[in-house]
Amino acid sequence: MDLDPVRIIEAVLFSSPQPVKISDMEIQTQLPSATVRKAVKDLTSEYEKKETSLRVAKVGSGYALLLKDEYAPFGRAFAPKEIPDNILRTATWIAYHQPVMQSDLAHALGSKTYTDVRELHDLGLISMKKKGHSYVLSTTKKFPEYFGINGTSPTAIKKYLEERAKGN
Incomplete structure (x- = not known):
């Protein structure tokens, strides 16, 4: 079964409490660098186009799945x-x-x-x-x-x- 690299990167970002570096995604997913970079780019574009409360953001030297600013106050009330x-x-x-x-x-x-x-x-x-x-x-x-x-x-x-x- 071949899994979609975009969904794999989405799972990584969703699961991580901290931003994840491209190099760490490569190591953990065993995906080639070019595949990881393209998946991050595609996922970022996908979230920009979707009507969703989430976005992919470059944070420092890594990437994270975050709430869009306008939805953050609603999420904060439930976040530990x-x-x-x-x-x-x-x-x-x-x-x-x-x-x-x-x-x-x-x-x-x-x-x-x-x-x-x-x-x-x-x-x-x-x-x-x-x-x-x-x-x-x-x-x-x-x-x-x-x-x-x-x-x-x-x-x-x-x-x-x-x-x-x-x-x-």
Whole structure:
């Protein structure tokens, strides 16, 4: 039985909680590189044409099956929360103001942020570089991948956060 490569890639993206790199799709599916790339392109086009709440998006160095922006609020109500709100607030502050000193962050948001920073660092979402008695905090490449932000630069992340704050 020959399976359709587009449906195989769709199954991969549907099943993965994180964006998947082309190279990882090749390894896991045993499909040739050209076949995987064409399947991703065809699937992206298919979802753009369909009247569906889903889209295929390039997220960082991988691809993900995401909700279209206008449907995301409905899905969020049912999605399990992986990161508590207080830690998300800290992550947003770091992402928006990066690079930011941990001492400045604690002054702005309170001493609880030290615990939040440790958790965000453990998740691989932020980097910490020692500077004096504090740390300089910045987002990692995993940060935009995790949150579905298209672009890894601090400017792209800040723009994304500003758009979300406006409700776009």
